[in-house]
Amino acid sequence: MTRVALREVTKVYDTGVRALDGVTLDLPEGRLTAVMGPSGSGKSTLMQCAAGLDTPTSGTVTIGGTEISHLSEAARTKLRRERIGFVFQSYNLLPSLDLRDNITLPLRLAGRTADPARLTRLAARVGLADRLGHRPAELSGGQQQRAAIIRALIADPDVVFADEPTGALDLRSAAEVLDLLRELVDELGQTVLMVTHDPNAAARADQALVMADGRVVDAIEAPTADRLARNLTLLSGA
Numbered sequence: 179m180t181r182v183a184l185r186e187v188t189k190v191y192d193t194g195v196r197a198l199d200g201v202t203l204d205l206p207e208g209r210l211t212a213v214m215g216p217s218g219s220g221k222s223t224l225m226q227c228a229a230g231l232d233t234p235t236s237g238t239v240t241i242g243g244t245e246i247s248h249l250s251e252a253a254r255t256k257l258r259r260e261r262i263g264f265v266f267q268s269y270n271l272l273p274s275l276d277l278r279d280n281i282t283l284p285l286r287l288a289g290r291t292a293d294p295a296r297l298t299r300l301a302a303r304v305g306l307a308d309r310l311g312h313r314p315a316e317l318s319g320g321q322q323q324r325a326a327i328i329r330a331l332i333a334d335p336d337v338v339f340a341d342e343p344t345g346a347l348d349l350r351s352a353a354e355v356l357d358l359l360r361e362l363v364d365e366l367g368q369t370v371l372m373v374t375h376d377p378n379a380a381a382r383a384d385q386a387l388v389m390a391d392g393r394v395v396d397a398i399e400a401p402t403a404d405r406l407a408r409n410l411t412l413l414s415g416a
């Protein structure tokens with residue numbers, strides 16, 4: 179089943195920049211899809227449109243069977259809270275809240291309560307079971323990112339969007355976060371879209387989409403870091 183589908187999605191900003199130019203793609207369930215491409219190729223815009231954070235100029239976006247372009251802003255916000263998990267490069271944890279409250283915040287904003295058993299299970303899985311009462315500043319970057327990943331998963335979303343999730347981490351913490359994302363896909367059947375500049379990160383994906391000038395110019399199954407690095411060098415004209 180397709181969790182997210184884009185059909186001929188074009189985004190032209192007010193400045194006249196055509197950031198997306200007729201993008202059609204499907205994010206199949208239970209797969210990790212990476213998006214790569216040179217700076218300015220449209221990766222962030224793609225994620226924003228696919229996640230309902232921004233509206234395309236034309237084309238359609240369907241999330242979990244719901245076509246979102248005709249939804250009101252309030253309805254899109256509700257859909258994002260209920261069906262989408264987000265992971266950002268900068269973790270986006272609130273400093274004044276402990277991990278438990280950070281992780282359950284999106285659910286509480288949606289007027290729901292977290293299942294304590296699910297929270298405990300997820301925290302144990304990522305090695306944070308004894309840290310739930312700690313504030314973000316008391317944790318390493320890798321631990322904060324793992325907490326952010328649980329926050330993304332707590333509502334059992336249709337899809338998780340991860341924007342440069344390893345961008346701020348050292349090699350070892352980055353590897354742990356990538357292992358975790360792989361586990362979510364392989365063991366929980368999660369659907370993940372990850373934007374990354376790092377060919378080694380993208381090589382952990384089932385498929386890598388390569389963007390250039392607002393289009394998906396390549397879709398590589400079981401990508402290797404070497405192949406992706408070569409591909410990007412060619413596109414950057416280096």
Ligand SMILES: Nc1ncnc2c1ncn2[C@@H]1O[C@H](COP(=O)(O)OP(=O)(O)OP(=O)(O)O)[C@@H](O)[C@H]1O
Pocket residue numbers: 191192193195196197215216217218219220221222223224
């Ligand atoms: N809010 C905006 N208003 C106007 N133009 C924008 C806006 N956001 C992005 N752009 C332009 O759209 C194009 C695609 O930008 P986007 O941020 O999607 O690329 P990217 O591949 O994510 O880049 P990077 O790797 O540098 O983050 C660029 O030319 C950018 O300058």
